Amino acid sequence: MIDFELSPKIRATKNMVHMFAENAIRPIAREYDEKEHEKPWELFKMVQKVMGSMMGGGLGGGEAKEEKPEGGEKKPRETNLMTAVTVEEIFWGDAGIALSFPGGGLGGAAVQASGTPEQREKFLARFSGEEPCWGAMAITEPEAGSDTANIKTTAVLDGDEWVLNGEKIFVTSGKSALEDSKGFVVVWATVDRSAGRAGIKPFIVEHGTPGMQITKIEDKMGIRCSDTVSLSFMDCRIPKENILGSPEVMDKTKTEGFKKVMATFDATRPMVAAMAIGVGRAALDFIKEALAEQGVEIRYGISPNRMTVLEREIMQMEADLKAARLLTWRAVWMLDNGERNDLQASMAKAKAGAAVTRITQKAVELMGPLGYSRECMLEKWMRDSKINDIFEGTGQIQLLITARRLLDFGRDQLK
Amino acid sequence: MVSFELSDEQRMVQETVASFARDQMEPLMRESEESGAVPDEVIAKGWELGLLGGCIPEEYEGFGEGLSALTSVIALEELGSGDLAMALHLMSPTVLAYAVMDQGTEEQKKSYLPRFCGEEFTPAACALVEPRYDFCPSALTTTAEREYDEYVLNGRKCLVALARESDLMMAFAATQPGMGFAGVDAFIIPRDTKGVEIGEREKNMGVNALATYPVTFKDCRVPVSAKLGGEEGCDYLRLLSRCRLGLAALAVGMGKRAVQHSRDYARDRVAFGEPIGSRQAIAFMLAEMAIEVDATRLLTWEAAWRCDKGIDFCKEAALAKNYAADMAMMVGDRSVQIMGGHGYIRENPVELWFRNARGLAAFEGMVMV
Structure with missing residues (x-):
């Protein structure tokens, strides 16, 4: 039901x-x-x-x-x-x-x-445990963002250890995981560049592992409380058993591990959508309260041709936010029910990322000069929300995934 | 507990109506648009589905267990995927029938509901929209003034579907002008009532298979008993909102069909040596279309669910309907754009969806869930 x-x-x-x-x-x-x-x-x-x-x-x-x-x-x-x-x-x-x-x-x-x-x-x-602890994921490289197949960080097996070499950027909570707590980072590296995507494997690297270094902490437009770091790996040796999934390359039956890691996106993308929705709701709540205080009424049932610009904007923001939330709930409901949800997860993230970016921008606009002031939270939410249309796959990547599924096209048919 | 799963009954309704839309409606869509008439066979077979009688309780000669807004929007989505004009024709009696079922007095239920439970399609008209640039359902200019035991209606209506073909019409008029939604009531008026003037059939941009008329009320006198809900009147905003859910669901159906069509075309049509769907310019349009169709469906479901649960749903219905109208226009426009020049040719369905879509913003009433 x-x-x-x-x-x-x-x-x-x-x-x-x-x-x-x-x-x-x-x-x-x-x-x-x-x-x-x-x-x-x-x-x-x-x-x-x-x-x-x-x-x-x-x-x-x-x-x-x-x-x-x-x-x-x-x-x-x-x-x-x-x-x-x-x-x-x-x-x-x-x-x-x-x-x-x-x-x-x-x-x-x-x-x-x-x-x-x-x-x-x-x-x-x-x-x-008792103490705060963080985990992080390092995928992106200076020359490989959504294009994960282009990952250049290498992992070479040497006896009982993997040896990692390369550079990672945009590692969310990297400092928290590696410097501020006893956490770890999951690093994606290739064991065989000639194998393309099939050669890329995730490795768990513990905090304090020699050869791993935080080389930069980014200054960002928004989500400033969250640290984003660059990591360098120079002959960084980790135990052989720290690989996630099978180390085998090319063997189609043993790509489970890689696929499972990719499948985490089916769970995390709707969560990024939910993050966006939280920020969007903050902005919408704020602006509706501000309008109510000024005695401005939003006349919901009237015809579009009778609405003021303000009413139309608010209603659109409200409907967009709700639509994004329902798409997100559908994606996670499918996950909870063991149904394949990659299409719905991408749809939810595409919608939420774009909708909330727009909602927060509109909210700033509608409040005039007050919206632009740092006295008011709206400008912050506008800065914060933008990241949701970028990380965990940009809005365009989500559209690409959605379109491939719709058209039943592989990555070679729709680039 | 949150769930997106249709009940067995809803799935059955969905499948039945979907195959009717695919097999009976869509093949005749173009012909009926050009000839300006919904084919009799579509009406007869559509009526056999029992969508209306299936909602009317047995005590009023129906065979249903009451009205579910959710099940209705699921059925209407499928009808909308067949053809908008045919769907509006076929479901035209819903406004009067469901309004009576929802808010009529016992006497009104007894006298009006059984006629919609027969074997023959029985149309009924809904006179709500008015021919004004600033028309708004909260500020009707058609008035109904009380004079002793009668109401006197005056005003002009348009987009009254099947006005001439229907014995009965549900007319909305302001009994307390200036009071917004609260000041409007509904009247059940036989077509032959003195003071009801049905004009020449309208010519609209789309939905040409649907016969719509302008209707003028000139000192049209009806007994007090014609007022829906009796002395107390009706909850007009609730009725209007139920209609909005119906229109939103039809838009979702049309949008869904347009996405499928565009998707198939983008796979088949080759340009510069590969299918046009292999280009992001086309593929991204398609993805956005699909997302917006799903978004609209969920907004409509949620509002309908609230309606069934007895939670206030009027705001949600208004948001869903406006969202649906915008979505339909975007999807209609893009489905034409994806076909390029072919999309502009009347041999193809997309130009009709494009024209039909524009109507959804202007329509109010016309169908109810």
């Missing part, structure tokens, strides 16, 4: 998280935007203590698909929906702070999705 009512469990969590976002995150949002590269440690320690276990290994991590049990009834799961709803609330509080919350992040998600039981045990336990 089609139903849009959140379960009592999710509703209760949503309310609790919203209160937390409102009382603990929003009040310090501006401060940690201005104090770039500093962390609200008090908050993070509290988060780790109180919510560490509830978050299930960190925000933005989502959860991998579970195999459908053979025979028997499908057990209704709503883990991913729970995460999406929670993420929206926290990001409503503040995107920069939320993004730098302790937890496994994308690196943790990759281990969760494709690690062996031993790997999961070894690498994930730390996220539910």
Whole structure:
């Protein structure tokens, strides 16, 4: 049965998280935007203590698909929906702070999705410990963004160790994982450049591994509380067992690991959409309250030809935000039900990224000079929201994936 | 608990109506548009689906268990994928029938509902839209003034589908002008009532298979009992919102079909040695079209779900309808653009979708869920 009512469990969590976002995150949002590269440690320690276990290994991590049990009834799961709803609330509080919350992040998600039981045990336990801890993922290189097949970082097996060499950029929470806590980073490297995508494997690199160095901490337009770093690997040696999935190349039957890591995007893309929606809702809530205070009424039922520009804009923002949320809920609902959702995940992210970028820009515009002032949060949300249309695959990459699926074209037929 | 899964019954309705749209409506779409008439066989076979009677309870001679807005929008989406004009023709009785079912007095239900449960298609008209550039459903200029035990209607209407073909018409008029939505009531008026003037058939940009007329009320007197809901009147905004959900669902259907058509064309049509769908300029248009169709469907579902749950849904319905009208225009436009010159030729369906789409912004009433 089609139903849009959140379960009592999710509703209760949503309310609790919203209160937390409102009382603990929003009040310090501006401060940690201005104090770039500093962390609200008090908050993070509290988060780790109180919510560490509830978050299930960190925000933005989502959860991998579970195999459908053979025979028997499908057990209704709503883990991913729970995460999406929670993420929206926290990001409503503040995107920069939320993004730098302790937890496994994308690196943790990759281990969760494709690690062996031993790997999961070894690498994930730390996220539910006493101290805040972070995981990170290093994919992007100066010359390889969405084009992951072009990754030049190499991994060569030397006895019982892999030796990594190369340079990574745009590693979210890289400093948090490697310098500020005892975390790790999942690094994508090629074991055989001639094999193209099939040669690319994810490797877990622990904090403090010799040969790995943070070479740069980026200054960014928005999400300033969250650190973004460059990493260099110079003869960085890691244990042989730190590879995620099979080390075999070309053997089609053994690409499970790679595919599973790619499949984490099916879980994380809707979460990025939920992040965007949280920021968009913050802006929309703000502007609607501001208008209400001024006694401006939005006349919902009237004809489009009678609407003021302001009314039309607000209604469009509201409908766009809701549409993005419903597309996101659909994508995570499919994931929770063990259905293939890569198309829907990309649709949700494409819509949310573009819609919220526009919503926050419009919100600034509608508030006139007030919107442009740093006294007001709108300008910050406009800066923060833009990243959602970029990371985890730009809006254009999402359209490309959507179009390929629609047309049933492979990457060679639709470049 | 959140779910996007159709019930078994909804899936059955969806499949039945989808195959009717594909096999019976679409093949005759062009012919009926050009000839300006919905073919009798489509009407007869469409009526056999029992979409209307299936919602009317047994006590009023129907065979249904009541009205579900969600199931209705699912059915209407499929009808919309067949043809907009045919769908509006076939579903024209819904406004009167569902309004009576939803808000009529017991007496009104008894006297009006059974006629829609027969074996023959029974049209009914809805007079809501008015021929003014600044028309707004919250500020109707057609008035109904109380005089003793009668109401006197005055004003002009347009886009009244099947006005001449229907025995009954549901007319919306302001009983308290200036009171917005709260000041409007609905009246059930037999076609032959003195003071009802049905004009020449209208000529519109699209949906030409649907016969629409201007209707003028000149001191048209109806008994108080003709007022929907009796003395207390009706919740007009609720009725209007149910209509908006219907129009939004039809737009989703049309949009869905246009995306499929454009997708197939983009795969088949070769230019510069490869299918045009291999170019991002085309592929990205398609992706955006598909996303917006899905977005509109979900907005419509959510509003319909609220309606069924008894939660206020009027704002959501308005947002969904406006979103749907914008989506339909964007999708219609792009489906023409993707076909290039071929899209402009009347042999192809896309130019009709493009013309039909524009109507959705102007339409109000006409179909109800």
